[in-house]
Amino acid sequence: MWNNVRQLNFAANALHVLLVLVLLAAGGYWLIQRPNFALHEIQIDGDTEHINSPTVRAGVVGRLKGNFFTVDLDVARQAFEQMPWVRHASVRRVWPNALAVTLEEYKPLGTWGSDQLVSVDGELFTANQGELEEDLPAFDGPDGTAKEVVARYHDFQKWFAPLGATPEEVTLSPRYAWTVKLSNGTQVELGRERNQDTLLDRSKRLSAAWSAVTQRWGKDIEYADLRYPNGFAIRAAGMRFITEPDKGKK
Template identity: 90%
Template sequence: MWNNVRQLNLAASALHALLVLALLAAGCYWLVQRPNFALREIRIEGDTEHINAPTVRASVVGRLKGNFFTVDLDAARQAFEQMPWVRHASVRRVWPNALAVTLEEYQPLGTWGSDQLVSVDGELFTANQGELDEDLPAFDGPDGTAKEVVARYRDFRKWFAPTGASPEEVTLSPRYAWTVKLSNGTQVELGRERNSDTLSDRARRLTAAWSAVTQRWGNDIEYADLRYPNGFAIRAAGMRFISDPNQGKK
């Protein structure tokens, strides 16, 4: 090899290229470590009704590692998504020392159980309920039923609208029986869903007779049991009336 001029030239060229690459790598490393590229700003965009700068500083800033070039955007996204109210976050770099974060907040529909909220999409999340601007309906049910309960809440709003009341509480029991508390104070027992029409038929039976019921027994209807095949039972101001006493409950 030492007598082969062509091979010596190739070896020299290769060593020279390696030296240049090493110098470039060292220069890049030196450059990206400069204080000018330390993260100095986080720009919050998107839904920010429940998110503010102090919340971001307390929850996220201390968990961001690296600078403009080296910060892990996926890890940063996960850190933002662990903040209360945040459903989804997307993170991008902004030259030379900032991050821009677009947030999507959960849209609360109601409370769930004793300490959670449920979104309009039927997703459970945890946040400070003291930050709510209004009273929300209360939901509860077995694990994994939040989407079903939210869907039924929308049905109940429509089905019970003829009474002039709306659902304030919707509960699905461990036996999958439905109970609804209306805004007029009436607790409605609908029972279990036997088929796709069970609940709607039972609700319709009550609303069709609602005007006659309130004319006869007054507006203070405390309780309505719809678990009868062809009728229902009500309780009002110390009185109890069964529309179809010859039928047993389902």
């Protein structure tokens, strides 16, 4: 090799190239470590009704590692999405020392159980309920049923509208029986769904008879049991009235 001029020239050129690459890498590493590129700003945009600077500092800033070049955007996104109220976050770099974050908050529809909220999309999340500006309906049900309960809530809104009332509480029991508390104070027991029309038929039965029921017993109907095959029972002012009673409930 030492007598081969071509090979010597090739080796020398390769060493020069390697040296240049090493110098460039070292220079690049030195450059990206400069204080100028340390993260100094987080720009928040999107849904920020429940997000403020103290919340971001407390929940996210301490978890961001690196600078403009080295910060892991996926880790940053996950950190923002773990904050209360945040459903989704997108994060991008802003030259030379900032991050821009676009947030999407959960839209609360009601409370769920004792300590959670449920969104309009039927997603459960945890947040400070003291931040709510209005009273929300209360929902509850077995694990994995939030979307079903939300869907039924919208059905009950339509089905009980003829009563001049709206659902304030919707509960699906561990046996998958439905109970609705209406804004007029009436608790409605609908029972379990036998088929796709069970709840609708039972709700219609009560709505169709509501005018006659209130004319006879007054508007203070505390309880309505719709679990009878062809009738229902009500309780008002200490009385119990059964229309078309059948044997047993379903």
